[in-house]
Amino acid sequence: MNPHANGRAPVLRIDLSSSVPVYLQIASRLRALLVSGELKAGHRLPSVRQLAADLGVHHNTVALAYRELAKEGWLELRRGRGARVLRRAEPKADSGAKAEFLRRLEGLVAKAAADGLDPESISRQFEALRRKLWKGKSS
Amino acid sequence: MNPHANGRAPVLRIDLSSSVPVYLQIASRLRALLVSGELKAGHRLPSVRQLAADLGVHHNTVALAYRELAKEGWLELRRGRGARVLRRAEPKADSGAKAEFLRRLEGLVAKAAADGLDPESISRQFEALRRKLWKGKSS
DNA sequence: GGGCATTGTCTAGTGTACATAGACAATGTA
DNA sequence: TACATTGTCTATGTACACTAGACAATGCCC
Numbered sequence: 273m274n275p276h277a278n279g280r281a282p283v284l285r286i287d288l289s290s291s292v293p294v295y296l297q298i299a300s301r302l303r304a305l306l307v308s309g310e311l312k313a314g315h316r317l318p319s320v321r322q323l324a325a326d327l328g329v330h331h332n333t334v335a336l337a338y339r340e341l342a343k344e345g346w347l348e349l350r351r352g353r354g355a356r357v358l359r360r361a362e363p364k365a366d367s368g369a370k371a372e373f374l375r376r377l378e379g380l381v382a383k384a385a386a387d388g389l390d391p392e393s394i395s396r397q398f399e400a401l402r403r404k405l406w407k408g409k410s411s
Numbered sequence: 412m413n414p415h416a417n418g419r420a421p422v423l424r425i426d427l428s429s430s431v432p433v434y435l436q437i438a439s440r441l442r443a444l445l446v447s448g449e450l451k452a453g454h455r456l457p458s459v460r461q462l463a464a465d466l467g468v469h470h471n472t473v474a475l476a477y478r479e480l481a482k483e484g485w486l487e488l489r490r491g492r493g494a495r496v497l498r499r500a501e502p503k504a505d506s507g508a509k510a511e512f513l514r515r516l517e518g519l520v521a522k523a524a525a526d527g528l529d530p531e532s533i534s535r536q537f538e539a540l541r542r543k544l545w546k547g548k549s550s
Numbered sequence: 551g552g553g554c555a556t557t558g559t560c561t562a563g564t565g566t567a568c569a570t571a572g573a574c575a576a577t578g579t580a
Numbered sequence: 581t582a583c584a585t586t587g588t589c590t591a592t593g594t595a596c597a598c599t600a601g602a603c604a605a606t607g608c609c610c
Contacts, residue, residue: 300518301518338558352556352605354556354557379443382446382447385446395537395538434568475569493577559604564598568596569595570591571591578583579583
């Protein structure tokens with residue numbers, strides 16, 4: 273069942289001490305929910321002010337995240353109406369995106385190794401993510 | 412003509428159009444080389460001015476990357492002498508680092524899925540990275 | 551239809567980080 | 581001792597993240 277049983281939108285978690293900008297953390301987390309299908313087409317997101325209040329940031333910060341996702345085709349934004357999840361055609365994979373991804377992945381994994389994280393555990397986590405985030409298309 | 416051409420193979424590549432700061436790209440790539448053992452203890456890195464000239468950036472930008480790695484215990488920096496790779500004790504894994512890693516990994520993989528990248532190919536790349544970066548530490 | 555609360559958007563203002571520029575200080579060497 | 585080489589420091593311009601608060605579109609209730 274829905275863990276957010278109060279009828280309100282899910283409360284995301286952000287890390288104010290992270291070097292990753294808050295609006296990107298929000299967009300990133302929401303994108304994961306969209307990709308995995310936990311947020312489906314037609315779903316309404318909380319208003320920028322509601323989510324901002326939940327997170328303790330300014331509503332413009334949330335608006336920036338929403339606009340980022342709208343630009344990627346995930347959301348429809350209309351003033352006075354809110355944010356709705358769209359049905360989105362999957363874009364063609366381009367080689368630039370893949371190169372960028374690989375560079376970032378290398379950096380991330382190298383940092384994990386440098387920090388002494390356990391490789392087996394990390395492999396398991398990665399496979400779990402892969403299954404979850406691509407589950408909508410392989411079946 | 413290529414502004415970085417100096418007749419030698421590039422030590423590393425950076426992407427000026429990326430949103431990732433240049434000094435972090437440099438540190439990230441070098442960290443991968445350090446973790447994998449391609450840069451061993453005792454090795455000398457190019458001077459900040461040499462590397463900066465290769466990359467087409469200011470030497471202070473490279474110096475910032477070097478200092479980042481020195482702070483992590485990878486390098487010894489002495490003015491007049493250059494940068495040398497240190498023997499470094501692997502730190503204990505702490506849960507904060509792991510949580511941060513997982514958040515970033517989720518964001519990265521979700522973005523890859525959103526961009527239409529192929530999951531099998533990505534899994535293979537991940538395993539290759541894992542083997543390379545944890546070489547000698549695990550079966 | 552009128553009034554009004556709700557929603558996303560816009561323009562400004564402020565603080566911080568990134569990158570550059572160039573001087574400075576420590577080290578090695580001829 | 582001279583001098584070139586090296587990392588470090590202070591200053592400066594620019595872009596970005598976040599906040600602040602007004603504005604405009606929408607839907608709802610009477």
